[in-house]
Structures are given as C-alpha cells and as structure tokens.
Amino acid sequence: MNETLLERIDEKPAPPARRPVWSRIAAATGPATGAIAGIVILTVILAVTQPVFLTWGNITNLVGANSVTLVLALGATFVLLAGGLDLSLVAASAATGMVFGLMLQSGADALPAIAVTLLAGLVFGLLNGVLTSYARIPFLVVTLGTASLFASIALLLNDGKTINVFDFPGFAFVNDFVLGQAFGIPFILMFDIVLIVITAVVLRYTKFGRGIYAVGSNAEAARLNGINVRLTTMLVYVIVGFTAALASLVQVGRLAGAAPTFDATLLLTVIAAVLIGGTAYTGGEGGVGGTVLGVLFLGIIQNGLTLTSVSSFWRGAVNGIVLILAVALGVARQYGWLRFGRKGR
Amino acid sequence: MTTPQPALIRVENLVKRFPGVVALDDVTLEIHAGEVLALTGENGSGKSTLSKIVGGLYQPDGGRILVDGVERRLANPHAALEHGIVLISQELTLAPTLTVAENVLLGRLPRRGGAIDWPETRRRAAEVLAELGVHIDVERRVDSLSVELQQEVEIARAISTRARLLILDEATSSLSEGATLRLLDIVAGLSARGVAVLMITHRMPEIYASCSRAVVLRDGALAGEAPLPSTAEHELVRMMVGRELLDYYGSRVAAPAEVVLEVDRLHTADGALKPVGFQVRAGEVLGVAGLVGSGKAELAMALGGAIPARGEVRVAGRPLRLGSPRRAIAAGVGYVPDDRRREALLPPRSVAENISLAWLDTITRFGFVRVGAERRDVSQVVTDYGVKTSSLDKRITLLSGGNQQKAILGRTFARGCPVYVLNEPTRGVDVGSKSAIYGYIQRLAEKGAAIVLISSELPELIGLSDRVAVFHHGGIRAVVAGADLTEEVLGSYAVSGTRPDEHPSAVISTGAIEPNDTPTSAVSGAGRTR
Ligand SMILES: Nc1ncnc2c1ncn2[C@@H]1O[C@H](COP(=O)(O)OP(=O)(O)OP(=O)(O)O)[C@@H](O)[C@H]1O
Ligand SMILES: [Mg+2]
Numbered sequence: 001m002n003e004t005l006l007e008r009i010d011e012k013p014a015p016p017a018r019r020p021v022w023s024r025i026a027a028a029t030g031p032a033t034g035a036i037a038g039i040v041i042l043t044v045i046l047a048v049t050q051p052v053f054l055t056w057g058n059i060t061n062l063v064g065a066n067s068v069t070l071v072l073a074l075g076a077t078f079v080l081l082a083g084g085l086d087l088s089l090v091a092a093s094a095a096t097g098m099v100f101g102l103m104l105q106s107g108a109d110a111l112p113a114i115a116v117t118l119l120a121g122l123v124f125g126l127l128n129g130v131l132t133s134y135a136r137i138p139f140l141v142v143t144l145g146t147a148s149l150f151a152s153i154a155l156l157l158n159d160g161k162t163i164n165v166f167d168f169p170g171f172a173f174v175n176d177f178v179l180g181q182a183f184g185i186p187f188i189l190m191f192d193i194v195l196i197v198i199t200a201v202v203l204r205y206t207k208f209g210r211g212i213y214a215v216g217s218n219a220e221a222a223r224l225n226g227i228n229v230r231l232t233t234m235l236v237y238v239i240v241g242f243t244a245a246l247a248s249l250v251q252v253g254r255l256a257g258a259a260p261t262f263d264a265t266l267l268l269t270v271i272a273a274v275l276i277g278g279t280a281y282t283g284g285e286g287g288v289g290g291t292v293l294g295v296l297f298l299g300i301i302q303n304g305l306t307l308t309s310v311s312s313f314w315r316g317a318v319n320g321i322v323l324i325l326a327v328a329l330g331v332a333r334q335y336g337w338l339r340f341g342r343k344g345r
Numbered sequence: 346m347t348t349p350q351p352a353l354i355r356v357e358n359l360v361k362r363f364p365g366v367v368a369l370d371d372v373t374l375e376i377h378a379g380e381v382l383a384l385t386g387e388n389g390s391g392k393s394t395l396s397k398i399v400g401g402l403y404q405p406d407g408g409r410i411l412v413d414g415v416e417r418r419l420a421n422p423h424a425a426l427e428h429g430i431v432l433i434s435q436e437l438t439l440a441p442t443l444t445v446a447e448n449v450l451l452g453r454l455p456r457r458g459g460a461i462d463w464p465e466t467r468r469r470a471a472e473v474l475a476e477l478g479v480h481i482d483v484e485r486r487v488d489s490l491s492v493e494l495q496q497e498v499e500i501a502r503a504i505s506t507r508a509r510l511l512i513l514d515e516a517t518s519s520l521s522e523g524a525t526l527r528l529l530d531i532v533a534g535l536s537a538r539g540v541a542v543l544m545i546t547h548r549m550p551e552i553y554a555s556c557s558r559a560v561v562l563r564d565g566a567l568a569g570e571a572p573l574p575s576t577a578e579h580e581l582v583r584m585m586v587g588r589e590l591l592d593y594y595g596s597r598v599a600a601p602a603e604v605v606l607e608v609d610r611l612h613t614a615d616g617a618l619k620p621v622g623f624q625v626r627a628g629e630v631l632g633v634a635g636l637v638g639s640g641k642a643e644l645a646m647a648l649g650g651a652i653p654a655r656g657e658v659r660v661a662g663r664p665l666r667l668g669s670p671r672r673a674i675a676a677g678v679g680y681v682p683d684d685r686r687r688e689a690l691l692p693p694r695s696v697a698e699n700i701s702l703a704w705l706d707t708i709t710r711f712g713f714v715r716v717g718a719e720r721r722d723v724s725q726v727v728t729d730y731g732v733k734t735s736s737l738d739k740r741i742t743l744l745s746g747g748n749q750q751k752a753i754l755g756r757t758f759a760r761g762c763p764v765y766v767l768n769e770p771t772r773g774v775d776v777g778s779k780s781a782i783y784g785y786i787q788r789l790a791e792k793g794a795a796i797v798l799i800s801s802e803l804p805e806l807i808g809l810s811d812r813v814a815v816f817h818h819g820g821i822r823a824v825v826a827g828a829d830l831t832e833e834v835l836g837s838y839a840v841s842g843t844r845p846d847e848h849p850s851a852v853i854s855t856g857a858i859e860p861n862d863t864p865t866s867a868v869s870g871a872g873r874t875r
Contacts, residue, residue, distance in 0.1 A: 205713050205714055206709075206712050206714065207706070207712055207714055208712065210698065210701075210702070210705055210714060211705075213694060213698070214691055214694075214698075214702055217691035217692060217693050217694050218687075218688075218690060218691050220687060220688050221687075221689050221690060221702075222702070223670055224649065224650075224651055224670045224682060224688055224689070225670070225703050225705075226670055226671045226675075226705075226706070227702075227705075228671065284691060284692070284693040284694065285693040
C-alpha cells in the first residue's frame, strides 16, 4: 500500500437512501406490520368468499362480540408497556361482574351499582399494584396468586351460581346501553372509540403515560430522571383493575347475567391481542393503536371461523399460532434473523 | 501496489445505508497479519458499522470483503468467526444472567464425556481474566458487575478464541488507565504472534502507543490514512474533524463565588464510600480521580440520589435529603451516570423522548406534555450539542455511541442546574466533540454552576479542574491543585495513596477517618483565570 499521507477532504452530500416500497411501508407501520397485513389479507378473503362479512350487521356484531376483549386489552396494554403483566385481569373481571350482579339483585339503581363495581375493580387493581410495586413481589407471582384469589371471590360471592339480572330494575340502563344504538351506530362502538381515544391520549400526551414508557424501557434510567417508578407501576395495575370492571359491565350487559366462571382462553386472547399489536413483552414499546389492531385481527379470525362454520374449538389453536407468528416476526424484524438473545435491560 | 502476500482482510468499496443516512460510502481498506491498525473518526462516521460488517453482523449494500485475497460473504458472526474474525462491539453482548465463567467460554464450554466440565470452565476463565489483571469470582453473575468488569469479561471472551483479526470497538472506553495499559500490552503480544488488530478508539495516546497506521473515516467516507507514529497528532485530528483543534480544553473566567455544594461525612452503609467532605463553589470544577472501586463512583451515585447514603449534603445552603433522585433533581443536582446503557438510555424510545425525559416536569401542564414545546426544546438540544441524528423520532439506540452520549449530556445540561455531577461525561465521544463538551462544561461553570467531574482520564481532569480530589480505598486521599496537578501526582495518589516525591506542596492529605478536616477549603482554586 501507498505509505504516504493521503487525504480527501471533499465533502459528499449523502444521496437519499432508496429502499423498496414494502420495506418503507413496514417501517411506517412499525411493529404492528404483522397485524395490519393479517387484517388486510383476511378482510379481502372474507369479503370475497363471505358476502355477509362486510354488511353493517356483521360489523356491529363483530364490534359487540369483541368489546370485552378490547376493554381488557386496553388495560393490559398499560401494564405490558410498563414492563409487567397481569394474569389476574380476567378473574378480576369475573369477580367485579359478580359484584355488579349482586348490587343489581339487591335492588340498587344502575349508577350506584356501576360505581360500586368500578370501585371493586380499583381495589383489586390496587392490591396487585401495591404488592408488585411497594412490596416488590415479582408481578408473575402476584398476579398468578391474585388470579386464583379473584376467581375464588367470584365463586364465593354467590355460592358459585350465576345471577340472572334481566329483571332487576337497575339493569335496564346497562342493557340499553350495551345493546342500543343511535343513528345506526351502536352505543358500544362509541364507548369503545371514546375509551380508545382516552387511553391513547393518556399514553402519548401525559406525563404519566411517558412515565409508563420510561419505566418499561429502563426503570433505572426513569428513576434517575425523577420518574416515580413505584407509583407509576402501582397505578398501571389500578388501571387494569378499572378496565377489568368496565369489561365486566359490558359482559353482564350483553349476557343479562353475571357468571362466576369465565372463559379460560380469554386471558390468552387479551394478551395475544396486545402482543400481536406490536407492544413489546419486554415493555417500553407499542401502544393503543397496535392493541386495537390486534383485537380487530383476532376478532376477524373468530368472525371468519363463525361465518365459515368452523368449530369454535379451533379458536384457541388459531389464536396461539397467530400470536407466536406475529411476535416471532416482530422479533425478527427488530433484531435480524441471526441475532440471538441480545435484548438485555 | 503489488503486495507479495494478500492482505488478511481487504474491504473494497463498501457501502452501507440506513434510513436517512449513508453510514459507509465507498470505503476500501486493508489489514495485514500482525498489524495493529487504528480506525478513527468522528462520532457517527461509520466505524462501528464497518466493524459490524467485517464481524458479520451487518451485510453491506455494496462492495466486497476479501479474506486472504479470496472474496467471502460473512453472513453472520459465526461465519466471520470461522475466518478468525472476532469482534468486541461497542455495546456489550454478554448474557446478563449467566456467570462470568460461562460468558467467557460461551459457545465453547469445555466438555468431559458429554457433560460440561465446570471445574475446567472455571479454571480457564479465571486464567484468561488473570492475564488481563482481573481477579474476580468467576461464579458471579455478569449483571452484578460494573461496566468496566463487564468489558473485561467481554475482552477475555474475545482473546480466548483463536482470532486472526481482533476488532476492538472502543473496548477501552470503559476501562481505567491500568486496565487499558494491560489491554494494550495484550494487543502488542497478539500482534507479535501475527494476529491483526483493528482498534477503534477516540483516544490519541492509545493510537500512538499501539498502532502502526491510522485510517480516518468522516461521514462514512475515507478521509485519510496516516503512518504512525510519524504523523503528528494535530494532523491526525485535523483529518478527523476537518479543522485544527485549538484550545482543546477551553477556558473560563470565574470570579470568586459562594459555596454551592457542601458535602460533609457523606458515606454509604456498605463502606464502599467512607465519610468524605468537601465544598465546591459556584464556577468551580472539582475533579475526582481514583481507580475502579476507590469510591468515586459511589460518590457520584450518592450525590445523584441513585443509592442510599448517609451524611450531610447542602445545595445552595439547603440540606438535601439523600437517597432519592427525585429530591436530588428538585434540589438542583444534574447527575449524569457513567453507564449509559444501564442507567441513562430508554433503548426502545426515540431521541426526542430520551432527551425530554430529563425535564418532563417543565414541559408538562396539568399533567399533559406540551408537545410543541417538547419538539422545540429537543431540537434546541440536538442542535446545541451536535447530536447527529437523521430524525428526532429515530430510536436512540440507532445513534452512534458518541451521539447517544451527547444526547444524554445535552438533556441534563439543558436543565440549568446549580450543581452538576458528571461521571465519565466524555466516554466514547470523539476528539472534536470532546473539546466541545469541555467547552460546555466551562460555560456551565462560568454561568455559576458548581461541577463535580469524575473521570478516569487524567488529562481531562487536569485540563478542566480547579482542584482534583483523589480517591483511594473509599475515601479522599488527597486534594491536589495548582502546580501539583500533574498526571504523575494524581496517578501516584490513586494507585498507592502516596505522593511520588517529597516536595512540600498544596496537597493536603486527609485521613478518610477525619472527614471534618475539610481539605478543600484550604486550597481554593476559585478566582483563577485560565
Ligand atoms: N442499525 C442502524 N439503523 C439506522 N441507523 C444506523 C444504524 N446503525 C448506525 N446507524 C447510523 O449510521 C451512522 C454511523 O454510525 P456508527 O455507529 O457506525 O458510527 P461510529 O463511527 O461508530 O460512531 P461512534 O464513534 O459514536 O461510535 C450514524 O449516523 C448512525 O446513526
Ligand atoms: Mg461506534
């Protein structure tokens, strides 16, 4: 080689990088790419093969059937973003549903019954929150334990029996709300949209929301920059408790009854929806938009199975496979196929 | 240009693009067996990208790689390893939950009869580490180690493989002077055995001590190449930054001012920091020197509220309740930790969110973040502190290491605190930006901040500090100022706790046991103009 000192000081302006269209789309849609692609593909297939699919009736049906999942998933998004997980949310929802049923049974008006139910949800959430953040017990242990506890409470409240609430005076309001509509638009859809907007705004535009992302990204860095990590963590579980109670109101409203037991696959569906939407299970990344897409995707799958009259027993299998594929795609997208186990926090 | 033997590695016309940036633009270079080549250049000039391509972590968008004159595709780190290419990358890649021994021999754990031979694993790991001068329990989990020790484990892992080309991407940036010297010795040994070493570093003394040639990148392109040591340092620096760097440390005019930070009997319960006391005036920089484990890190963390501590600290006369970062921030302490990854960054978040994190309160009204104000303030920081990024919304971990550091410093400096505690603020930062950061520190002091600067780079301490407190065995061994402020004196106190000679001087030894004998007030550096 030439051993003399050679220099090139001429500055070249960087030409803009050219990338294929699909890769630019993937970059723009971020970690929810998989969910979006899934929704588009399924919608096209179902729209072509099932004429009912795109009817307004089917769409409102889809919304109604997935509202409980959506409400729970919105709460779960908070806790996953903060780097935690709540395994007790479905059990908490069953227990608050029983509280609601009992309140109605006792002849309470709708509003006090709703208030007490929401309060119960807050208390359940507070229990999880205090145990994880202030008592510093690992969240998996805490929420596994409280899942069992809440499931028991749900059974104990009415001796394991379902409460049929249809004839109670307080129920009419809830029933009207959950099943009613105005100008052809179901109230429940409006409710979903309002809840989506509120949670999105809280996460993106409030200091509390920023704190959640910070805690989930790197709790120590958050702490050193003045974020109250314990309070943030605790509140996140309180929010989950609150959404669990909200979901139970919707559920009781739809079924006109409060059941002490619950669908075991619901917890998985909820968490799968959040993860499929691109929220990282390690925290700090993702958001409400992705969760909505995740719920929509799983909802469309379910709807498709029903329309094509495939046994609903397939639901769990399909959800599981979709979840693994979506998360695997996300991991691969982020770290490249050949980088292994490098994510440390 | 005819070489009898093909180069060990030759990269030709390498191009690598990322969204919004050309990280490598037509780079050609060769490394021969036994050569120690320095690769240097500003932050974000593409050094790590080049090393990752050669290490098989990234694929180039253009150009080719020749190993022993034969074109090869290095599809993954494993393929690179098969050609004897070992990369120690800038971000540590250890498995945090495994032990030191497992990490050192990861992927090559010795076996006996199918099962892993644990005694042998421990023995070999300890042996390699001993060669680096590190004596730690190899059974410890890696995540319980300091950054420096983690870096040593990473180096041990690399040198224990049969490398033909060892790439050290800023491997020394988190090492102390002693550890750096030992590593450079090992590099010399490897090179004598015919191993090629590609050293990426921003530290001039290391380049001159070890390398026979330097290649300089600027904005992804080759900016020049220089034989060493025959090329003068200022020439090399000019190639890197494109201009002469005059007045490297800058200067400040500081008037005598009131004491802002008072520390008395500050200590930790575990004894890592024994009671220390000192005062820092407005406009003053107190340097802190010491080896790893000397207590200097604990001092920084205690002042920043990162760890529980006892004793008295007053900021502008008001007592600070220790042990809470939130209270420290409220009292006006701006703390920059040394472990960027672990304590400063939010890895999945954007540049903007990482920066505004430090002052969320000031841009929040009724709980809502004022997004407009946030964008404005963040872009101000990015401009003021020269953070090179293609967008404010880019994930912070996609910035080059030095630019991450500038973002972290910028967010804290922008807060306008009366007291700053800076732990290794220029780690991984290029020469030009270092000089800029020194300038910022001078400006902060000039504006009346009291600054505690903890650094393992003695020239930096000497260039910026009015006084330097040297830590030894958990306490302040001496406070050095004036003509005594030399590498020799500081080094001697740090290593052995004694002066190198017998001259009477402005040095005052303090038994760590008598913390009330506040050494600092005796030697006042205030009012000095440099
Ligand atoms: N994975 C990535 N995605 C997007 N941009 C990247 C990625 N890796 C690097 N870059 C960009 O490429 C440029 C070169 O980065 P690189 O890390 O190679 O710099 P460097 O010379 O190692 O700098 P430093 O001295 O700060 O470590 C930077 O502008 C950086 O932001
Ligand atoms: Mg780099």
